[in-house]
Amino acid sequence: MSENKGDKIERVLGIYTKLMNGYLVNKAEEANNYGVNERSIQRDIEDIRDFMEGSSENSDIINSVIYDRIDKGYRMEQRCKMKLSNSEVLALCKILLESRAFTKKEMKEVVDRIIYCCVQKKDQKLITDLISNEAFHYVEPRHRTQFTDIMWDIGQAIKNCNYIEIHYLRMKDKKVVKRKVKPLAIMFSEYYFYLTAFIDNEEIRKGFDVINDSFPTIYRIDRIKEFKALDEKFHIPYSSRFEEGEFRKRIQFMYGGKLQRVKFKYFGRDIDAILDKLPTAQILSEENGVYTVSAEVFGKGIDMWLRSQGTLVEVIC
Known part of the structure; x- marks a missing residue:
């Protein structure tokens, strides 16, 4: 039938x-x-x-x-179809926890959502267990500031080429200063998110270390106390656009300043670690395991890094 x-x-x-x-x-x-x-x-x-x-x-x-x-x-x-694998999720969570970029509450929420959205239910506990110790002992940044909403608003202003007005806590004298800037990019380095921006006001620029600096000023986003996107637009020609990838290759610890070339000898065993840290570095010579290295960098951050290497580095110029 x-x-x-x-x-x-x-x-x-x-x-x-x-x-x-x-x-x-x-x-x-x-x-x-x-x-x-x-x-x-x-x-x-x-x-x-x-x-x-x-x-x-x-x-x-x-x-x-x-x-x-x-x-x-x-x-x-x-x-x-583009789902992350379990190993990729584990690696991503480890990197996030090591970054110490967010408050403990924010970090837990972000990591939990990544695991929930990207990992099959049967494997979620395994991923959670593998990061549980780091998550439990996670140390949040001392500023304890939640700034992701401001960061998103800054991103919108960058996309739409709007001037922004910020009230910024300056570290050298703990004074809150008002700035009107052209926002260019959001970057992350050494536990903090940064805004790179141009200042038009020449009076303010007179106090800079490099008065005629053609590169942006750097602001830590967690120190922005007030933020306002203005209706006024700015325009930067395509040929003069800011390329954060190239900027990042040449800057250490997000300290701005003039473009310079440094030259030093490296006495350590792992030259790859130096080349990874300084993407513009070039090996000029090698003799008996001692490398002579040259790199193009911005600002004073390189001085801090070189000093941190102790006897492994000898500065030539």
Whole structure:
């Protein structure tokens, strides 16, 4: 006796709806509910699988029907085509915790969301356990400031080329100063997020170490006490645009200043660590394991780094 086509459609749609709503589908239970044998339910599930495979070709989401051996039933598993692997999520969480970029509350929320959104439910506890000790002993930055909303607003101003007005806590005298600037980029380095921006006011620029500096001023975002995006627009020609990637290659500890070239001898064993730290570095010579290195850098941050190397480095010029 042939099966009524309408009954099959209704049954398949019913099973499909259950799967999409997160329910477990048991073949024996569904066979009993619809008055058919388990082979019919199995064919229905295969039809649903075929439909999902075809519909995922033009979508960023892949829906798969899998058999759960523990719960003894079929369930829906949804994932992104560009989903991170478990090892990538673990590495990302480790990097985030090491960055110490956020308050403890913010860091926990960010890490938890990454694990929840990117890792299958059965593996979430494993990832959480692998980072639990670091998360428990996480030390938040001393400023304890939540600034992600301001950072997003700054990003919008950069995209739209709007001037911004900030009240900024200056470190050298703990004074809050008002600045109107052209925001250029948001950067991260050594625990902090920074805004790079141009100041138009020549009176203010007179107090700078490099008066005619054609490169941006650097502000730590957590020290921005007030922020306002202005309606006034600015324009920087494409040929003169700020390239944060090139800027980052030449700056240490986010200390601005004039462009210069340094030359030093390196007596350590791991020259790769030096070349990774200073992307513009070039090996000029090597003799008996001693390297002579030259690098193009901005500002005074390089002096701090060179001193931190102790006897491993000898500055030539």
